[in-house]
Amino acid sequence: MPGIAGRWDWHERSASVRDAPAPGIRQGQARPWAGHEHIMPQLSLAGGAPTQPVERILILRLSSIGDVVLVSPLLRVLRRHWPQAEIDFVVKAEFADLVQHNPHLDAVHVVHTAERLAGLQRLREKLASRRYQVVLDLHKNFRTQYLIGGLGAGQVLRYRKHVVRRWLHVKFKLDTMQPLPPIYLRYLQAAAALGVRDDGAGTELHWLPGHVQEAAHALAPASSDVNVPLIALAPGAGYFTKRWPPEYFAELASRLIARDRECLIAVLGGEEDRAAGRQIAAVAGSRVIDLTGRLSLLAAAVVLARSRLVVANDSGLMHMAEAVKTPVLMLAGSTTQALGFFPQRPESRVLENQALACRPCSHLGHAACPRRHFRCMRDLTPALALAELERWLRPVPLR
Secondary structure, X not given: OOOEEEEEOOOOOOOOOOOOOOXXXXXXXXXXXXXXXXXXXXXXXXXXXXXXXXXXXXEEOOOOHHHHHOOHHHHHHHHHHOOOOEEEEEXXXXXXXXXXXXXXXXXXEEEOHHHHHHHHHHHHHHHHOOOOOEEEEOOOOHHXXXXXXXXXXXXXXXXXXXXXXXXXXXXXXXXXXXXXXXHHHHHHHHOHHHOOOOOOOOOOOOOOHHHHHHHHHHHOOXXXXXXXXXXXXXXXXXXXXXXXXXXXXXXXXXXXXXXXOOOEEEEOOOHHHHHHHHXXXXXXXXXXXXXXXXXXXXXXHHHHHHOOEEEEEXXXXXXXXXXXXXXXXXXXXXXXXXXXXXXXXXXOEEEEEOOOOOOOOOOOOOOOOOOOOOHHHHOOOHHHHHHHHHHHHOOOOOO
């Protein structure tokens, strides 16, 4: 199908094999920022590079799953560069698990949305007592600006959202955002004055033994054998135009099971994805275990780490899969690479319809297709997705 593009570069798991693209699929170009990951703009801190040790650093990124995961490279290099500093993090309560066990942090402070302004005021007073020297605002919304306003921090560094360039890209389809780096590198750029540089190790997640047990218990009804090939499907996303149709996920699951009867499919997602999970399980049969709404975030991360590969939308679970080093096939609907949220690992791949002039229709997504055809997703058929997966799954059996 003209215009449908797949991008999957094999540098780690099958470096010696470079298969020809499947019919209708063309290989994507290299990332425009490739080779520049380690070149960070050197900003000044209070007129120059820090001449005295930085003792206390506060980082704010309140939501959502993917955005919080994408901060992890910054946390790692900050700790390496300032090993004696106290590094704290502010995040919404529902996403706190993503950083709660990160060894590079000293404390995690949570924002309870339901507490509104009174809760923010209490948190601001608590943070003010810490007397942070440097504050990194990686969110730049009302809540973070309110919190920062009462801290009296020596220096506030902020993440650039490039709002105008993003608007031009969405509204007029201008490629002015190329070659802006992906989001995780923009977070690193915000902290460049602290002397940090990208180490190329990617994102990461940390969990406890209890999360491993939770995941194992959830998978046990279908299989307790760790050698059984597991493929994870993540049908959810924040907006409709980012979601591959549930019936497509169901058909893909059926095709994967038909390909290998020992294959186990795990469907992951939150409470809001339970209808999709039930639909996929109903169609694909007993080799599908529906885990939507049943796991904590970090238990889901363990399942992703146990999986051979993950099929996902542009969603938080896609970023979590990358953080646990599992290859991803991402179905890209209304958003594009220029917006900065595509997978970054070299073995991951994106399937997208590059022939549509209406992409991107939003940097976040819509509740319905503005053009009413939803071709950005509907043209990405299960057969095309399976063809992409076949390039990785060969030879049969899976393992």
